[in-house]
Amino acid sequence: MTIAVFLLLLLGAVPISLVLALTAMWYIQASDNTVLFDSYPQQLFSAIESYGLLAIPLFMLAGELMNEGGLTRRLIALARILVGGFRGGLAYINLVANMMMAAIIGSAASQIAIMSRAMVPAMEQEGYDKPYSAAITAAGGLLSPIIPPSMLFVLFGVMAQVPIAEMFIAGLLPGLLLGASFFIVIALVGLIQQYPKGQWPSRRQAMHDALWGLPALSIPVIIIGGILWGIATPTESAALASLAALLMGRFVYGDLRLGQMPQVLKRTAVNAGLVIMLIAAAGVFGWVVIYEQLPQMAAEWIAALTADPFVFLLMVIGALLLVGMVIDGIAALILVVPILMPIAENQFAISPYQFGVVVCLTLVMGLLTPPVGAGLFIASSMTGAPPLKIFRALLPFLLATLVTLVLLAWLPWLTNGLIQR
Template sequence: MIPFSFGLLLMLGLPIALVLAMTALLYIYISGNTVLYLSFPQQFFAAIENYGLLAIPLFMLVGELMNEGGITRRLVALASVFIGHIRGGLAYINILANMFLASIVGSANAQVAVMSQVMVPEMERQGYQRGFATATTCAGALLAPIIPPSMLFVIFGVLAQISIGDMFIAGIIPGVLMAAGFILVIALLGWRYHYPPGIRLSRQQKLRNILAAIPSLLVPAVMIVGILGGLTTPTEAAALGALAATLVGKFAHKEMHFDRLGGMLMRVGINTGVVLSLVAAAGVFGWVIVFEKVPQQLASVLQGITADPFVFMLLVTVLLLVVGTVLDGIAALILLAPILLPVAIEVYDISPYHFGVVMCINLTVGLLTPPVGAALYVAARVTGARPAEIIRPLLPFLGITILLMILLSWQPFLVTALIS
């Protein structure tokens, strides 16, 4: 009954938050247990009564302040110091700069919008095809939901009721491995297609870029040191990051204009409202799922297929790759985590951190795959490239991401090694 109601409402084109809430209401009506209507508002608001969710608007604000304060441009210039001189240097710079920004933005859609404006025109000017330049930018944006801080990790931590700080730490090694995989892809493609030569900076230019970027590096440093050192919660770290981004943009780079603060806060408020409405609706939907004993039913089915945790993770990977093509990553996470996580923990004894990281990486792939592919269409709109131009050069990056998911599924210590 629940899958049928959910599928029917989804096909009608309703927003996913409304679909989740209405599915729960339909279940109560059809079951005849009308006393559950009294619990509906309580479950709805209880889902967002979580301190950790405050990190979401604060991380969004950090990203807005970073863009306004000129931090993005300086981090790109810093990346050029290290690898800008080699053949295909701008492609490497794109990935490395995305890696720097991933520790600040935490949202693939926001990151691809920013970096498409910064990197794609410059790569085109130096002889790269627009489709490849945009695909490289999209691939780099996949790092945003993995390298901490990450909104997906915050939401998963709230849903799983685990430490968001430890969830961030669990994403460090997978994020670095993903960046290394993307650099390997660029190296192999560069050998095959003979990318344009890099621009060699003088010693004075390198020194100037490094000195200019030092204040910008304070923003991720404040957040990461606070979280890893146990000095702050992720929410407090996000607030300190917003303060640091404001001070750096205003006094160090002198590019922050407070008259634009209203627009930034408006964008943060709208985006936060969208995310929290999903979380609230997921609260009542998850409540119905548990009431209907869906996780137990799924567990019995999966146990009949396999008792091997690795095979289970592979099955989940295939499921999420399919779901990610039709549902937004946050919506899919909110929908499936309450169903799959209890099975992973109770039946297969999989760490929630291990499962969460693999699940979030899975769903980031969906950001770049049609028919939804939100980040793909953002990049196409910003750069003017057709989606078909982007997808073909993007495939090797997606392939290396899938291989990474298989590796992480097989070797969970790559996720849990840094968690104390």
């Protein structure tokens, strides 16, 4: 009956945070364990009582400040210097700029919204198909859960009780591998569709763009470098990145006006509040799941099917692809980690870093797959391209992502190698 209530609320378009909280309340009432209501507020609070979660609003603030302060535009110009002359040059620029932004924003949905506004009109002007332009931008959002910083990594680190900094390091090689696979897709599509050859900027223009782009490029360096060199925690790196974006946007580029700050802070507060509310509600739901011993029951069922860690991870990928199609990535992560993480570690001796990277990337694919596909609809609303046409253009990128996921499941050193060093 509890499952029926959960599905009824979910399919009734009730906000997912309320779905989780109300389902937990229904279970407590239906099971006649009303004494658990005494611990309900405590569980809500304890789910968000983590220093690491402070990184989420700070990374959101850094992304907002970069977009309003003109840093995003300078990063795109810098990407043109690196890849702009190849066939389909703007497609490569789009991807490289997305990789740079993934090292700052950490949110796939935010990245798709920002980069759709910045890149798709420019690609259209140079003769690119609008759905394809939107598809590349949406595919770039797949980089955000694994190229640090990543909000899903922050959340996974808190839930799995592993260092967030090491989760970020675990995502470096997978992020580069996924980016390389997308480069191959763009090259093949560019040859088949005969997209126009790009133009390298003149030496003078390249020098100008490099000079003005390097300050903006320092933001991902501050974030990743501070974590890798042990100078700052992920939360401190997010705070430093926000401060740097504010100072650059205001005093270096001059695009950020003080009058914009109230709106920037309001958007950050609203978006961060939605995420934190979801985490709190899912904490209560996870408490109920553990109380019912669902992880133990799932472990017994999976152990009867396979004893191979690789096969187990393939099963996880298949199951989470379906989950990600109907449930938001953050909510799905909170739902599945308490159930699957103990099985992965205890039953199959899988590293939490490998498991975390595989789970986070798989769930974010749900942003771009029907029937929910929030990323598809964000790209569509920002560009005017039909969601179904964007999805068709996305298929090669989704296939490349699946191949990457299989490699990550098969080769643990892709996620664990840098950490072990």
